[in-house]
Amino acid sequence: xxxxADLQRLRSLRDKKHRETLGLFVVExxxxxxxxxxxxxxxxxxxxxxxxxxxxxxxxxxxxILTPAEMARASHYPTPSSxxxxxxxxxxxLPDRGVARGLTLALDGVQDPGNVGTLLRIADWYAxxxxxxxxxxxxxxxxKVINASMGSFARVTVHTVPLAPLLAGVPAATxxxxxxxxxxxxHTLSPLKDAVIVIGSEGRGLxxxxxxxxxxxxxxxxYGGAESLNAGIAAAIVCxxxxxxxxx
Amino acid sequence: xxxxADLQRLRSLRDKKHRETLGLFVVExxxxxxxxxxxxxxxxxxxxxxxxxxxxxxxxxxxxILTPAEMARASHYPTPSSxxxxxxxxxxxLPDRGVARGLTLALDGVQDPGNVGTLLRIADWYAxxxxxxxxxxxxxxxxKVINASMGSFARVTVHTVPLAPLLAGVPAATxxxxxxxxxxxxHTLSPLKDAVIVIGSEGRGLxxxxxxxxxxxxxxxxYGGAESLNAGIAAAIVCxxxxxxxxx
Numbered sequence: 001x002x003x004x005a006d007l008q009r010l011r012s013l014r015d016k017k018h019r020e021t022l023g024l025f026v027v028e029x030x031x032x033x034x035x036x037x038x039x040x041x042x043x044x045x046x047x048x049x050x051x052x053x054x055x056x057x058x059x060x061x062x063x064x065i066l067t068p069a070e071m072a073r074a075s076h077y078p079t080p081s082s083x084x085x086x087x088x089x090x091x092x093x094l095p096d097r098g099v100a101r102g103l104t105l106a107l108d109g110v111q112d113p114g115n116v117g118t119l120l121r122i123a124d125w126y127a128x129x130x131x132x133x134x135x136x137x138x139x140x141x142x143x144k145v146i147n148a149s150m151g152s153f154a155r156v157t158v159h160t161v162p163l164a165p166l167l168a169g170v171p172a173a174t175x176x177x178x179x180x181x182x183x184x185x186x187h188t189l190s191p192l193k194d195a196v197i198v199i200g201s202e203g204r205g206l207x208x209x210x211x212x213x214x215x216x217x218x219x220x221x222x223y224g225g226a227e228s229l230n231a232g233i234a235a236a237i238v239c240x241x242x243x244x245x246x247x248x
Numbered sequence: 249x250x251x252x253a254d255l256q257r258l259r260s261l262r263d264k265k266h267r268e269t270l271g272l273f274v275v276e277x278x279x280x281x282x283x284x285x286x287x288x289x290x291x292x293x294x295x296x297x298x299x300x301x302x303x304x305x306x307x308x309x310x311x312x313i314l315t316p317a318e319m320a321r322a323s324h325y326p327t328p329s330s331x332x333x334x335x336x337x338x339x340x341x342l343p344d345r346g347v348a349r350g351l352t353l354a355l356d357g358v359q360d361p362g363n364v365g366t367l368l369r370i371a372d373w374y375a376x377x378x379x380x381x382x383x384x385x386x387x388x389x390x391x392k393v394i395n396a397s398m399g400s401f402a403r404v405t406v407h408t409v410p411l412a413p414l415l416a417g418v419p420a421a422t423x424x425x426x427x428x429x430x431x432x433x434x435h436t437l438s439p440l441k442d443a444v445i446v447i448g449s450e451g452r453g454l455x456x457x458x459x460x461x462x463x464x465x466x467x468x469x470x471y472g473g474a475e476s477l478n479a480g481i482a483a484a485i486v487c488x489x490x491x492x493x494x495x496x
Contacts, residue, residue, distance in 0.1 A: 124473050127473075128472075155474075187492045220488070224371075224403070226400050228398070229370070229373055230480075232481060233370065236477065240485050243469070
């Protein structure tokens with residue numbers, strides 16, 4: 001039976017500082033826990049109240065049963081759900097060749113967790129080889145990012161590294177693409193098996209150090225009056241055009 | 249000087265019921281008011297505290313100056329901003345030929361106001377001729393929809409009508425496109441000058457009455473593991489491919 005200190009520890013994981021110290025993160029809710037279990041994500045611990053439906057289907061590890069009052073003490077939300085799962089924070093080091101091969105989505109200072117989650121989902125849909133986050137992006141292990149990724153969190157390889165030094169070392173054969181209002185029409189992109197697609201924050205765009213590493217600016221043609229598209233939509237359209245060019 | 253009743257009336261406009269009764273809506277904040285003024289939206293009234301920067305640039309109509317305490321009484325938010333503007337609700341009737349000509353984005357039960365706003369922005373970027381909302385979509389005149397549209401609210405023609413009867417009357421020469429997991433690859437779409445793109449809610453998809461009116465299902469090719477794309481991204485990719493085919 002979980003002690004008060006155990007429940008306190010679970011609740012403390014809503015702060016990044018405590019997640020980093022303990023090397024653990026939490027997700028809550030039938031939907032997200034179900035998505036990650038379906039994606040074969042290996043949780044360390046699952047806590048559930050007796051009404052968690054998936055508990056009957058042999059979730060692994062077997063859930064530790066909490067009373068609703070205990071769940072309320074552990075939960076990060078005012079309205080706790082029937083399940084809370086704990087995962088280990090694993091950080092995959094970039095291979096030595098960095099992002100030279102395959103398709104990479106690099107996020108520069110995307111601080112909105114919903115946007116980071118959406119971008120993981122896009123990377124997953126388009127089977128990109130990896131996502132690289134600059135250290136000032138929203139924390140990958142926050143609940144909002146994982147929820148917004150709709151399970152893609154468990155399928156996409158993500159690295160967190162300073163972007164400018166990484167991009168500065170990309171060989172010339174691998175274009176580093178940045179979206180801008182002036183650039184190559186994305187509809188005319190040549191097939192690319194290796195490329196880095198860099199997306200900045202919607203409000204501030206690319207940082208100047210990262211912008212200096214872009215080797216090809218691309219533009220999504222605009223036909224009407226909107227000033228911009230959001231980060232997720234811009235990334236999806238670039239990916240759609242790259243995949244269309246390169247074939248499956 | 250505004251009376252207590254005036255301020256109370258402004259605050260009451262956060263409810264759709266009162267908006268409909270008075271035929272008025274409210275937007276608040278320097279960003280959204282600035283976007284709509286830049287798009288030449290004709291407000292009925294503007295209320296501002298003395299620190300509203302745009303007040304000095306000759307906004308029309310001239311702002312009525314409120315004290316911060318008065319603004320707090322009028323505002324829909326716990327933290328009021330420096331400006332609140334009132335617009336008239338105008339509903340544009342559909343022309344007799346309905347959606348037979350040009351490109352139409354039709355939203356079927358999209359209840360999330362952020363999604364509706366994002367979809368208006370996409371319709372604006374791709375210069376669609378109109379957006380049609382089913383009556384159970386998020387209210388066009390809610391602040392969340394207008395904020396998320398980033399000014400596109402003022403540029404896009406929007407009609408609210410029951411979708412199934414409208415779509416049932418579309419002539420055969422105008423395809424009614426629906427996104428589905430099985431359908432024509434969106435990359436192979438022929439050029440279309442006239443088409444209706446129907447987007448459902450992310451959770452529930454298309455209603456069965458609307459689904460029965462789809463004449464061509466289109467699929468966005470998936471290369472990886474994500475189960476779906478969100479409504480805004482799906483719409484943007486269909487529009488990008490249609491515009492690419494049709495040319496500017």
